[in-house]
Amino acid sequence: MFRVYILPPTRRFHGTDLGVVLWPSFLAACLASLLFFAAVDPLLLREAGPRLFAHIERESGYALGFLFFWGVATLASAVSVYLVRTARGGSTPRRSDSRP
Amino acid sequence: MTAPQADPLAQAAGSFYAAAEKIYPREISGRFARLRRGAVLLLLGLFYGVAWLQWDHRQALLFDLPARKFHIFALTLWPQDFLYLALLLILAALSLFFFTALAGRLWCGYACPQTVWTELFTWIEQWTEGTRSKRMKLDRGPWNSEKLLRKGLKQVLWLSLALYTGFTFVGYFTPIRELAGQLLTLTAGPWALFWVFLYSLATYGNAGFLREQVCKYMCPYARFQSAMFDRNTLIISYDQARGEPRGARRRGSSAAAQGQGDCIDCTLCVQVCPTGIDIRRGLQYDCIACGACIDACDQVMEKMGTPRGLIRYTTDEALHNRPTHILRPRLMVYAALLATLAAAFTFSLLTRVPVILDVIRDRNALYREVRGQQIENTYSLKVINLDIRPHYYVLRAEGVVELTIAEPTAPIEVPSGTVSTVIARLRAPAAAAAGVHQITLQLSALDSPAIRVRERARFIGPRT
Numbered sequence: 001m002f003r004v005y006i007l008p009p010t011r012r013f014h015g016t017d018l019g020v021v022l023w024p025s026f027l028a029a030c031l032a033s034l035l036f037f038a039a040v041d042p043l044l045l046r047e048a049g050p051r052l053f054a055h056i057e058r059e060s061g062y063a064l065g066f067l068f069f070w071g072v073a074t075l076a077s078a079v080s081v082y083l084v085r086t087a088r089g090g091s092t093p094r095r096s097d098s099r100p
Numbered sequence: 101m102t103a104p105q106a107d108p109l110a111q112a113a114g115s116f117y118a119a120a121e122k123i124y125p126r127e128i129s130g131r132f133a134r135l136r137r138g139a140v141l142l143l144l145g146l147f148y149g150v151a152w153l154q155w156d157h158r159q160a161l162l163f164d165l166p167a168r169k170f171h172i173f174a175l176t177l178w179p180q181d182f183l184y185l186a187l188l189l190i191l192a193a194l195s196l197f198f199f200t201a202l203a204g205r206l207w208c209g210y211a212c213p214q215t216v217w218t219e220l221f222t223w224i225e226q227w228t229e230g231t232r233s234k235r236m237k238l239d240r241g242p243w244n245s246e247k248l249l250r251k252g253l254k255q256v257l258w259l260s261l262a263l264y265t266g267f268t269f270v271g272y273f274t275p276i277r278e279l280a281g282q283l284l285t286l287t288a289g290p291w292a293l294f295w296v297f298l299y300s301l302a303t304y305g306n307a308g309f310l311r312e313q314v315c316k317y318m319c320p321y322a323r324f325q326s327a328m329f330d331r332n333t334l335i336i337s338y339d340q341a342r343g344e345p346r347g348a349r350r351r352g353s354s355a356a357a358q359g360q361g362d363c364i365d366c367t368l369c370v371q372v373c374p375t376g377i378d379i380r381r382g383l384q385y386d387c388i389a390c391g392a393c394i395d396a397c398d399q400v401m402e403k404m405g406t407p408r409g410l411i412r413y414t415t416d417e418a419l420h421n422r423p424t425h426i427l428r429p430r431l432m433v434y435a436a437l438l439a440t441l442a443a444a445f446t447f448s449l450l451t452r453v454p455v456i457l458d459v460i461r462d463r464n465a466l467y468r469e470v471r472g473q474q475i476e477n478t479y480s481l482k483v484i485n486l487d488i489r490p491h492y493y494v495l496r497a498e499g500v501v502e503l504t505i506a507e508p509t510a511p512i513e514v515p516s517g518t519v520s521t522v523i524a525r526l527r528a529p530a531a532a533a534a535g536v537h538q539i540t541l542q543l544s545a546l547d548s549p550a551i552r553v554r555e556r557a558r559f560i561g562p563r564t
Binding site: 058 | 165166168179182185274289291292294295310313314317318320
């Protein structure tokens with residue numbers, strides 16, 4: 001029997017995946033913002049960026065930068081989780097509560 | 101793609117991902133509970149209090165992102181001082197390694213914000229909903245007026261605390277007194293509001309609902325801390341040799357006479373555990389080393405008339421009746437690294453000169469001949485004032501006989517935290533200037549001679 005599916009029924013996503021995706025990407029975004037904005041003043045966007053940013057304030061620059069980093073990192077985390085969860089035979093279930 | 105037949109085992113089990121069961125940690129008192137309460141009060145006191153401290157008419161601790169400068173009490177750091185921040189982060193990581201190798205997960209049990217705020221939220225829960233058994237009963241019971249009142253009060257307190265926490269957090273990045281005024285008069289900017297709400301939401305969600313699940317499923321440290329563990333690390337452990345076989349018995353009766361171990365299987369150690377584990381199953385990565393099970397077991401052992409310490413802080417070596425070595429190579433390497441970096445950090449901070457001078461030679465001409473048999477070289481000087489006050493700086497140059505400064509003629513004024521670019525013209529008699537000379541430019545503040553930098557440059561004259 002041929003069947004094409006995106007997610008095998010045994011490796012469905014779980015609520016904790018949301019945390020597993022969002023939290024590490026949050027940390028990565030914090031680190032990226034720290035390093036990036038230590039070297040780059042967001043006001044540079046006024047001169048060097050697209051015209052949309054011609055009147056941008058520092059606060060918005062930081063916030064948008066952070067959200068941008070978080071978004072990109074979230075995408076990477078989510079793809080990682082997706083690949084691990086959907087790998088045939090490659091996904092090990094969470095070490096369950098049935099310890100010896 | 102051919103799909104493999106669905107795994108029969110998994111089908112039988114339904115799903116591997118059982119919904120997390122709600123954990124009702126039982127209230128506990130004792131040595132470690134007191135220690136944790138002390139740590140929580142101290143850390144929260146610092147967090148909520150320090151934001152309001154003043155220093156020199158400004159906020160004592162303020163990471164002023166809009167102005168791109170960090171005020172840390174007497175010190176003001178600029179983006180150019182990024183090295184200190186990096187060093188500080190490395191120091192923090194090394195301390196974590198050191199303390200983990202020495203005494204296990206002290207961080208998790210006492211200092212992690214997740215633990216600290218969860219503790220605070222649990223106190224509120226206990227105050228509004230009562231003890232563990234009352235909370236369980238309340239959750240099972242119908243939505244009557246009492247349940248509505250107790251749950252409602254808890255939510256109101258949780259939300260207010262979360263909002264205040266978000267406000268305080270943002271208050272470390274934008275002046276808190278101004279922020280308070282703006283929030284009260286509803287004139288705060290959209291981004292300030294966004295961060296306040298985001299951090300409030302994180303506090304409410306993490307400390308109110310996720311709790312131990314953050315440690316179990318989200319925390320990377322919980323997974324890799326075992327890399328810093330060895331047989332001599334202090335861990336919280338159940339003394340299996342002494343406790344097993346476990347079983348109920350009468351108070352005061354001898355366990356040995358009945359062929360039993362000291363554990364009476366009262367499960368109090370499981371009930372008090374904030375992450376809901378059974379420590380008697382051995383060391384688990386879910387254990388945040390809070391010591392609640394030690395407190396619970398000690399009280400039971402005392403009641404039973406047996407010695408304390410069936411669950412205790414110990415090492416793997418001690419559990420196997422071998423001597424524990426506290427001073428071991430791993431710990432000494434961590435300590436040495438920590439001490440070296442801390443010394444370097446302190447030294448560089450103490451000798452930090454709050455001015456930076458960059459000298460760039462004019463790219464257009466090597467030199468220029470000017471009136472009176474003089475050779476002139478032009479430089480572009482970037483002067484960065486990293487002090488909190490404006491300064492006037494005087495330029496001096498040496499390295500060629502009779503080297504004079506034709507420009508700048510007046511001291512260079514640089515406001516606090518800004519960069520001034522000035523053109524400097526240096527002149528030397530043609531007779532002395534032939535060839536390439538190493539020269540030194542020195543910049544010193546008019547009002548405080550201690551603020552002084554030297555920078556090397558080249559002075560070029562015609563070839564002989």
